[in-house]
Amino acid sequence: MKKIIIPFFCAVLCSTSVVAQKTSAVAVNTEAVKSKMTPKEVIDNYLKALGGKDKLESVRTVLVENTITGDALPGEIGMTAKKMGNKFKSEQTFMGQVASSQLFDGEKGYFQQMGKKIEIPADKLAELKKGKAIDALAYDAANYSSVTIEKIDGKEYNVLNSDKGKFYFDAATGLLYKSSTKEGTALMKSYMTADGIKFPQEIQAEGNGQKLTIKTTKVIINSGVSDADFK
Numbered sequence: 001m002k003k004i005i006i007p008f009f010c011a012v013l014c015s016t017s018v019v020a021q022k023t024s025a026v027a028v029n030t031e032a033v034k035s036k037m038t039p040k041e042v043i044d045n046y047l048k049a050l051g052g053k054d055k056l057e058s059v060r061t062v063l064v065e066n067t068i069t070g071d072a073l074p075g076e077i078g079m080t081a082k083k084m085g086n087k088f089k090s091e092q093t094f095m096g097q098v099a100s101s102q103l104f105d106g107e108k109g110y111f112q113q114m115g116k117k118i119e120i121p122a123d124k125l126a127e128l129k130k131g132k133a134i135d136a137l138a139y140d141a142a143n144y145s146s147v148t149i150e151k152i153d154g155k156e157y158n159v160l161n162s163d164k165g166k167f168y169f170d171a172a173t174g175l176l177y178k179s180s181t182k183e184g185t186a187l188m189k190s191y192m193t194a195d196g197i198k199f200p201q202e203i204q205a206e207g208n209g210q211k212l213t214i215k216t217t218k219v220i221i222n223s224g225v226s227d228a229d230f231k
Helices: 002-009 019-023 025-031 039-050 053-057 122-128
Strands: 061-069 077-084 087-094 097-104 109-113 116-119 146-152 155-162 165-170 176-181 184-194 197-207 210-221
Touching: 039 053, 039 146, 039 155, 039 165, 039 197, 184 210
Parallel strands: none
Antiparallel strands: 061 077, 061 210, 077 087, 087 097, 097 109, 109 116, 146 155, 155 165, 165 176, 176 184, 184 197, 197 210
């Protein structure tokens, strides 16, 4: 159950090897073409598409309610996630009962399931501390080595490449469409708007041999979250 939290923080990403692109000239020519855009330009376009950097930075807290379904799950799972700066808390419920939860208070945190609490590993804390209330603001152009152009089902995408994975942005809209890392894949099927800011409305995630569909049912900005939630 602890993997369910990952899509909300845009970390369920597809495991895609870039080695083939570096070693095969054919792969480079047919699957990826170097773009004239810089990583900063791709990220700037993304922030603009979501609602604009200034508006995103004005967000203090975010509360999101989701439903999660998948073949490996016993039924529909409900999830409530809260964010304030780099702090987050989420709870997954099944049949009215809390099945698991995760919390990060800005310095440390844990996963809890069936009464068992596991501290977040020390090697994950540094990255979590860089978190933002709006995930997109954590994108740093310095972390990406190049931008390539790739097509999926005839549509063109600007792809940010890094040692952690690949991130596909719709060339027409600027929005993130697909993320890929060794942890798994996240495909943004649609977006919704809350207070002038776009959020993924449906995500298809796959990792550890599991396929999940995460649907957002409610987003509340700057309300319903306080410091007490992260104690």
